[in-house]
Amino acid sequence: MRDFLDISAPAKLNLFLHVTGRRDDGYHLLQSVFQLIDLCDTVKLRPRDDSLINRIHPLPNVPPEDDLVVKAARILQETFHLRCGVDIALDKKIPMGAGLGGGSSDAASTLLGLNRIWNLNLSLQELMSLGLRLGADVPFFLFGKNAFVEGIGDVLHEITLRKSTFFVIYPGVSIPTKNIFSAPHLTRNRSQITITDFEEHYANQKHLDNDLQAVATQMYSEVSMALSFLEQHFPDSQPLMTGSGSSVFCEISGATSVDECLSLLPPMWLGFKAHGLLQHSAYNL
Helix, strand or coil, X not given: CCCCEEEEEEEEEEEEEEEEEECCCCCEEEEEEEEEEEEEEEEEEEEECCCCEEECCCCCCCCHHHCXXXXXXXXXXXXXXXXXXXXXXXXXXXXXXXXXXXXXXXXXXXXXXXXXXXXXXXXXXXXXXXXXXCCCCHHHHHHCECEEEECCCCEEEECCCCCCEEEEEECCCCCCHHHHHCCCCCCCCCCCCCHHHHHHHHHCCCCCCECCHHHHHHHCHHHHHHHHHHHHHCCCCCCEECCXXXXXXEEECCCCCCHHXXXXXXXXXXXXXXXXXXXXXXXCC
């Protein structure tokens, strides 16, 4: 029996998120900074002697045809007319529908792993082009470094961030991204900023915001409650929603104990103390 290849799939935080426009095809134009964190899923891949893509223990309520790790394997099969197969298992730690990029990260790690075990020798740029067909965040996780992000999420500029520790709350509600971006009252004309603008604000700990947050808090009271929880327990921080929600976070001291806060979380909420990563652990895979 062959061994599984295990590939880490880290989550991300949006240190800010601005919606700067909308394309004719409906895709929104964004600016953001994506910070990798050490909250990770693990993708497990084992090559097969047939062409079957076998998803071991599928996710509840996610049909195989909608599972991004299965889609990632199929897109490689179909693009390169492969007869390779794979068993895929997933150790899921990142909540779904949480704005943490878990599904996109899983897909990226699947592409990275299959590129190795199927001996495809695709370049990073080729993998990123394929990844964009799976989702706008997938190229970032293949890029493997913290990034200032533009376009629909596909224009990436490597950025150096300070070592940071975050307290992250998932308030027990999964938010479909389309629900937020389709809201009629979403602001879609934020002026663009530069990397230098961001670096100056971040270095001076000035407030950075997420244009999707106002919509999410109006539609989902859990997001508003989680932000209030962070404001109460970390009064000197600047809590922010990540992505299109529902998770919220704030930066804390690395020495801060979060045990008491974790014990005070309402039922169905999850809390994490997460450290920022400098790069994806599978960067050199």
